[in-house]
Every structure is written in C-alpha cells, then in structure tokens.
Amino acid sequence: MTVEALLIWLIVGAVAGWLAGQIVKGHGFGLAGNIVVGIVGAFLAGWLLPGLGLGLSGIVGSIIYAALGAIILLLLIGLIKRA
Known part of the structure; x- marks a missing residue:
C-alpha cells in the first residue's frame, strides 16, 4: 500500500465517521474515533451494500459508501447498548 493510498483511507474514514456521528448521535x-468508525463502516458497507445493488465510484462515492456503513455500524452499536 502506498503512502497516498493510506492517506486517502484515513481521509475517507475521518470524513465518513464524522458524517455518521453527526447523523446518528449529533456529534x-x-x-x-471518526477514522476507526469510518473505516469499519466502509468494510461493513462493502460487505452489505453490493447485495442490494448499490455501487458508487470515485472519492465522493467512497465517502458516501463509508458513511452509510458507519451509520449502520453506529445504529447496530446503539441497539446492542440498549439491550
């Protein structure tokens, strides 16, 4: 993995995690934490969303994809904490 690819992963993860935090919890x-949530969300979205026929490309598509996965992740964590 090149340095550029690693930086892109970190930036996409940070933005996606921040967006998910704003939508789900309000902060x-x-x-x-945003990087971790965003990257785990990206893996989750990569596992779940292709089965639904959702496919996005480009950097903006990657951020949207990762943010959707991060939102799903945060909602699942919230459900587990309530139980």
Missing part, C-alpha cells in the same frame, strides 16, 4: 468521536 463526532474525535479524529481517531
């Missing part, structure tokens, strides 16, 4: 989780 972010700090830079490191």
